Amino acid sequence: MGDSVISCMPIDSKVIISNSGLPESKLFGDLYFSREDGLEETKYVFLSGNRLEKMFQEQKIFKIVELGFGTGLNFLATLNCWKQYYRVGKKLSYIGIERFPLSSEQIFQALSRWPELEHKLLLKNYPTKHRGVFEIKMLEWTVELTLIFDDINNALKHNLNSVDAWFLDGFAPSKNPDMWSEFIFKKMAEYSSESATFATFTAASMVRKGLEKAGFNVSKHKGFGRKRDMLVGNIRSKPINYPNHLSNIITEKKAIVIGAGIAGASAAYSLNKRGWEVTVYEKENDIALRASGNDCGILYPRIEAIWNNITEFYYQAFEHLLYILKQDTLSEICRFNQCGLLILPQKEEEIVRFKKIDLHSKESYVKLISSLEASEISGVEINNPCLYLPRSGILSIPKLCKFMLSQERIQVKTNTEITELKFENNRWHIFSHGSLIDSAETLIIANSYAAETLLPLQSAQIQKIRGQVTYLPEMKSELKSVLCYGGYITPSRNGYHHLGATFDKHFFSLETNPESSYKNLAQLNKFLPDFIDQGINAEELKGRVGIRCYSKDKLPLIGLCPNPGFYSTNNNGQHPYLKGLYLSICHGSRGALSGILGGEIIASQINQEPANHTITQETIDLINPARFLLREQRKLL
């Protein structure tokens, strides 16, 4: 090289910057950009290779993913191009993935030779950490830069749906083969929008063949400067099982939500946080009068014996709810009591499962504790080891719904039952008993089991299950935390413990009945025989009834609504999803958690963001409303 080395940090990236500012990775023995002219190379390979000037003029919302963010040169060159064509209402999302991030100083040294680049803007908010997901917003031109500092295989587990252009800028395949694997090409195809393009400086045959196999058309172009060839191309065909690949062009930030329970309230709230105007239609005369009416709801995540996607989903939901509750005085408003929750084993064998959970879980989330500790924490005598969730507790679900729906730019229209939907001229029109009520490009169905009356959802085999909670007057023993044992009991609130809840599959009366109270009391008695004081008469106890909604696999349906026509034998080129139509239903007995996260996931999908940054594609697939149809289809193949 002939340039002397003046810096060598951070350790991980093993980058050296020469006196002339040319960065090189010692780890991979390769340069970050061309010795001839890095900026011109970027413009030639990535900007022209993806025809960005043309695309920026034509498309309102554009998403680029760069594999190998390096010095940020490609991003800054792209930003300059975007600025030329930027108009109000347009949005650029740029996701840069990098395993060995450079430091701010190294970037500054590498890029300061090009004063026309906005490197100061990048460095102002450039992360100091070397692992994680970071967002930098450039509001002036509506640009969102997301930096994923992680191994490429982990990074591609994030939901990067609807990518319009790919920059493949890892070190050369011979020097860093991990950046050019079949897995990566497959993921690229999955995440591509229907007109996605890619460009790369290399013309290596394994890259060409890999991309072709994954579903891209690939062609060789003359390379930059002295390089003979490079590759460009576009998506040819996409795997059908990818849920969110509808490149939905939104022309208005206005959405309709049907149902003002926790699922609908959360979707409205998360969209509102992103600047959307939302109208919520509710059949009843107030918010959260149906399943979400539990004033003493418990935060009880589903935890499997292994840390699988189900455990992960509920863990994320739990953390998300706690995060929301930290705002202002919200925990006070919702009367959140972080009293902890204990799960008692229902059978001796269950302790083995608890031990497995203890092994794989974070202590701050859930841990196994002895019967002595459990007795001390709860204030009542417990004879078995228990799982303990120290940050769990009870809260008023209706108060949370009301808070979420009380935001500016959210309108709630009660006493309005939506009975019919029609899709015309790219908009969803909603009707109530024959009258057109409203229309929007984006519609979210959050009306629980009644969704079936509006849409063909047979594949999910939606099931209703009645539940009755019993209000038990405060007993002599002072219970300090929630106990779960198949049923559950909460610490006393306003003089009553809430005993929950029955599961009735065959009868759906909304009136309370004494038989259900007997069941709740009997279940408690089995686990805490000394808890209930003498003289309690089940017939006199009050309570509350709600109807839960379950899918075939007991997991919620969250995301774009599938188009059953696509899965029929004669689908005539129909789309796999119904454009602009989202579902958040089937939250079963854990809606305080899944309903809340569901709203956030949908809002981030609608806004075409990487969902919440922490939710992996596998987790999104788990709750994809099309999963049952996809499984059926796979069986037939």
Ligand SMILES: Cc1cc2nc3c(=O)[nH]c(=O)nc-3n(C[C@H](O)[C@H](O)[C@H](O)COP(=O)(O)OP(=O)(O)OC[C@H]3O[C@@H](n4cnc5c(N)ncnc54)[C@H](O)[C@@H]3O)c2cc1C
């Ligand atoms: C007894 C009981 C206790 C529970 N306890 C807990 C708990 O402690 N913790 C927990 O996490 N979960 C609990 N759950 C479960 C949780 O309450 C549900 O999962 C959650 O409330 C579901 O919310 P949702 O918004 O999907 O449904 P809902 O709250 O039922 O909301 C749907 C809304 O849509 C409206 N609607 C229906 N059809 C139409 C239409 N055509 N047009 C307009 N509006 C319409 C309904 O009136 C309703 O308000 C409990 C459930 C029950 C039944």
